[in-house]
Amino acid sequence: MSETLQTTDVAASDADLLAQTVIVVREAGSALRDRFGEVVRYQSGEELMRALAVNDDTALDILRPRLTRLRPDAGWVEDELDGGALPPGEWWVVDPAEGNVNHLHALPEWAVTATLVRENQPVLTAVHLPLTGETYTALTGAGAHLDGRPLHVSGTADLGLSIVATSQARPDEDEEVVRRVGSSITAMLFDALVVRATVPATLHLLNVAAGRIDAFWQFAGARADLLPGALLVTEAGGRISDAEGRPWTPQSQSFLAAAPGVHADAVSTLSR
Secondary structure, three states, X not given: OOHHHHHHHHHHHHHHHHHHHHHHHHHHHHHHHOOOOOOOOOOOHHHHXXXXXXHHHHHHHHHHHHXXXXXXXXXXXXXXXXXXXXXXXXXXXXXXXXXXXXXXXXOOOOEEEEEEEEOOXXXXXXXXXXXXXXXXXXXXXXXXXXXXXXXXXXXXXOHHHOEEEEOOOOOOOOHHHHHHHHHHHHHHHHHOOEEXXXXXXHHHHHHHHOOOOOEEEEEOOOHHHHHHHHHHHHHOOOEEEOOOXXXXXXXXXXXXXXXXXXXXXXXXXXXX
């Protein structure tokens, strides 16, 4: 078989796999939507972690067996907060309740994500927003889509006219990262039109891919909250790097996704 035919067969197989992945994340999203609506009260960190785990387990009980059947030889990332490179081969990187703390507080910004990583490169992703019913997808070389409609990043070329966003990677960041986040927000307040600072990262990255906002940055971060959006933004025509403009990998200490017209200015602002 020729290399061209082999490549075509892989692409077709990945497209079919993405379609099946969409079905799975939608089913998991429905289970979480059934649990949504009332603020979950907690009085300690332990109670908070238990409440978060219940949501995670509700979705994982659907995601893990179904995705494993779709790709039996793929590994499974156990902790959605993990970062760094993965071992060789295929891996499912899943966040069963991206924005879980928002779900507990009856806030609408949460999602279910599943991304297949092959040799440390994301090849397909599905992100489902259960409250709106929207599903964002991306497949390497085939573009990014919202319920089948192509996505394109913003054509904005002036950071001063841009809406930008950031997010904290985790609540227990070390002091150096926290201070860097604060100084970066201050710098963007001077240079951008509007600065948004909320969690989760994936929802900001959906908006970059859709052209609704122009740039997103974050310091530190986990695979599960950056890989889906990284693929979506790239396939929608955006630029991905670290905050200094260097190529981004899961080992990088910072992340920047932006429309091409404002990427260089965003790097300049974040490097101050």
